[in-house]
Amino acid sequence: MNIDSITNGVVIDHITAGRGMTLYTLLGLDKLDCSVAIIKNVTSRKKGKKDIIKVDADIDINFDVIGYVDSGATVNIIRNGALVDKRTIGMPRTLTNVILCKNPRCITSAEQEINHVFTLTDKENGIYRCIYCETKA
């Protein structure tokens, strides 16, 4: 299967197989007008299988979202057909309005204006908790 290379844009590579669609949704890529390709289950020497997302436009990427969904993913910035920047993403310490607190007793469920903020409380197990009620993400 062939996907055209991009001239100016972003390639998110080494996404753990199966997480590509989650990233697509959380990054809001469904709202873009440009070409976006999600390639699932690509053969990977390191991981066996991986997902890749290619965005054919110069967009601002929320690295915190990528780090939260899959801290092993890499982000490649392409300009004029050449790789100009390659970043590996770690787990962010805080997430703001990336995910919503599901606890109905949390103040965020009652007041819509409050940012939904989660902090990384257990790096080893990748656990984030709501800063208001401490409910696990």
Next chain:
Amino acid sequence: MRSLIDIRDFSIDEINSLINVANDIIENPSKYSEKCKGKKLASLFFEPSTRTRLSFEAAMLELGGSVLGFSEANSSSASKGESVSDTAKTVSCYADIIAMRHPKEGAPYVAAQNASIPVINAGDGGHNHPTQTLADLLTIYREKGSFENLTVGFCGDLKFGRTVHSLILALSRYSGIRFFLISPTELKLPSYVKKDILQKNNIPYEQVTSLDEVMPQLDILYMTRVQRERFFNEEDYLRLKDSYILDLEKLKTAKDDLCIMHPLPRVNEISVGVDDDPRACYFKQVLYGKYIRMALILMLLEVE
């Protein structure tokens, strides 16, 4: 400017300092009777809580300050849809310190982020109630003289009891602490509390279902209410409820210097016959709650 939202906001040194001040207030009340003259406590209770609200208000009045506020959401602008952050900003213009109880978890934290005066969490739903923990700690200190080398039994509803979780957390920071967790299987301490606090800090603990079998070993017995609504079926409730009622018969095997605590309100889990036993400390606990709140107000207002 400091606030108290979670007991973990304070270091051991800060808690010890609060306890020292509270002890001094108990010994020399007149020394403190005008410390907060001209200062105002806003007591913002978005849900009713007679004991905690009166404790805060009594604390401020005994420091020579004054009190304003409301005792339920219906009598505040929250009933008109005002946000917690707007309430906090508004009240900051009138008062010097806020004590807030709110049914939503995290509401006092939101208030603290928006207020320009200190905020004390007076209970946010089933989440935190740090001044109850401070009251519990002062009670233990007054009765035992130290927080170290104590065997503490928690009895009743250990699953939903926020006071139990907070006190376990606070006591886990001291050495020589050992816990007995006495509850029906349905109301055992949540595994995250065991993992994140007890196992992480290598605190010895044992989970048992019988109060009688551990009674002789206890230095402190912290009773909580077993609530009917926590059970899935009536049969289990009826089977278990009486095994956690403390009476003089059960106390026969207890140490002479056992300290019996309860966050109150009590329903029937401690027989009224126990009230006159010198080991019953739960009403002293209420009194100590006022003194530790006085110490806390002084600390947060930075009154020397």
